[in-house]
Amino acid sequence: MSLADYTARNRVGLGVAGLALLVGLLAAVGFDLPLARLVTVGYLERTLQAATPIALAAVGGLYAEKSGVFNIGLEGFMIFGALLAAALAWIVAGGGDVSQTALWLGLLGTLVVCALLGVLFAVLTVRLQADQIVAGLAVWFVGLGFGPFTAIVVWGGVSSPSIANIDDVAVPVAADWPLVGRLFFDASPLLWIAVAVVVLAWVVLYRTRFGYWVQAAGENPEALDTAGVDVNRVRFVTVVFSAVMAGFGGAVLSIGFGSGFTGTGVTMVDGRGWIAIVAYLFGNYNPVGAALASLLFGAMEMLQIQFQTIGVPVPGSLTGLFPYAAVLVVLTLVGYTRMPAAVGDPYETED
């Protein structure tokens, strides 16, 4: 697709998005919705919290896809992350009241185990050249099965009992600043870590040699190979990174802002891994863009509570579908505009 096509399409997309916003505003005025009461500090706070796990998984998935491996198993890795964090923290604490130390150890253990799972997935997709889409789906299925299974082994039920989550940390003085203070300086440290991850991911991708290797592995692996860099090794690293980040996102769900693991239905991850994929597509493979898109989806997700508090007569079972509907709109407007050229192709060296 040429640059002209790209701008033309985006102009249409932006036009439609603007139109949708206008229609929404008109509807709000028409039905006399209390807009000011819709966007509150509490809403922004919940939006940030909802966006954090999506953004983490999105940054990981973005690295894998940039390097040429479409990790469609993010949802599965998130399920493993959510389960492992709760289970490891529970086991470390010996059951009962889970201490803060146990929670942090659980998080650390989750990252390590997810790295090992990522190594297995990388062996299959990079070394053994498994079909990336099918293998990713399989990771989802494995997560849906073994997640609740492990929960039963640990707790005797598909969900964990209520577990404490990681405490907020208040920065003295800064916590009293208006708005920003409550949003960022009296918040979960996981939120800070997520912001740091996003910024670091941006810097590494666009400002370091490794970042260029990642981009080259996805766009022109032959050139990278000629330059003497092992394409498959780069891909191996990014795939493991994506598994760790998705696991981190899952852990944020269960012990970061949640209160344990829920394994009923499609588990507590509930499609966020898939939304993370759309988030980095929407963010055009840019970590910062992906994080902003995650904020959008977080805001969608939390709209439900806002509607209920101000008494908008839309039932919760429908507002809960907003993020999914938003994904469809976003994908239709944005599409696959700048997918790395070599995504999905296993790379074989000539020797």
Place this chain on the structure above:
Amino acid sequence: MSAADLGSLRTLLGRLADRMARATAVERIAIAVGSTVLALALGSVIVAATGYDPATFVGALVYGAVGSASNVAFTLRQSTMLILTGVAVAVAFRAGVFNIGVQGQFVVGGFAATLAILWAAPLLPAGTLGGVLLMFLGSVAAVIAGGAYAALPGLMKAYADANEVITTIMLNFIASGVVFFLIDGYLRPPGTSAPNTEPFPDYVGLPSLVFDSATFSVLGLLVGLLTVVVVAVVLTRTRFGYDLVTSGHQQRAAAFSGVDPKRTVVATMTLSGMVAGLAGALFAVMILGYYSDPNSFPTFGFDAIAVSLLAANNPIGVIPAGLLFGGLDAGRQYIGFTLDIPPELVEGVVGLIVLFVATPELFRMAGRYTGLGGDRE
């Protein structure tokens, strides 16, 4: 080179191509069997590691699948659903389109069938004739609704370049949510608390015939097998099927020979969704006899992906694969009732089967190391 030489060369090439095709078919069957055995072995290791007895596990799995007449009926019931949804998946995968939305199309199809049956029931005569008419009407509604719901991601892929894996998964969530909302809000009989519609009239249903089961009829299995035959004929004997399969294998070649790739994508998804919708109608009529919260339904549409992959996306291959997964599912439920081994384990095993099927290189490598026919390729 003379014309005769050319002719004999062509037959030679033809025979070679046949051999190759057969070789890959054998290889695919070997991969399918290998994947299943490997996944079950890993499952048994996990059973042992978590302190249960793997022999009991495998024994219960087998007994639950084929141990008694009622277990066989249950296996066949699950297999029927998996064969239908599996064919739906296979049609799309064959054309290189990943329809992960079979579950959603199945939910929407069953819902459309329910609406049609409940709406038309007072208008038609009661009794067998009315029942047949209602079931026919329901199936038509389901096929249309399933096809339309699948055409949506097809259009989005063809004309907006939206990845169908993600759109179809989102549409799954939306289908379950909206259908639950409608049933809970509008179709629930007054005074009841469960999100169920009114039951169908009792003359709507399939007679059980061979097995004494309220939720399985051999007629349902026949519907599934017939659908497989129809789809296989469409894929191998019609122009549309030819276009569809060529676009799956060689998109550029297909476009070069005048196939409109965009239209093929939409048509493929629609056909796939029609089959999924029919599966939904069969689920509503044969198994439920009413309609309920889709979030509580079995995930036939997801397991169907495993069925189709195990069958290498071959419609006929879906039959044995569907029987295997139907048996696994029946065994899983039996384990859930009788042993204290969590039945969720079997779902994980299904995931492992898919993972191994996706990695044929694993078995080629194993073959090379063991020296068992690994020198192909």
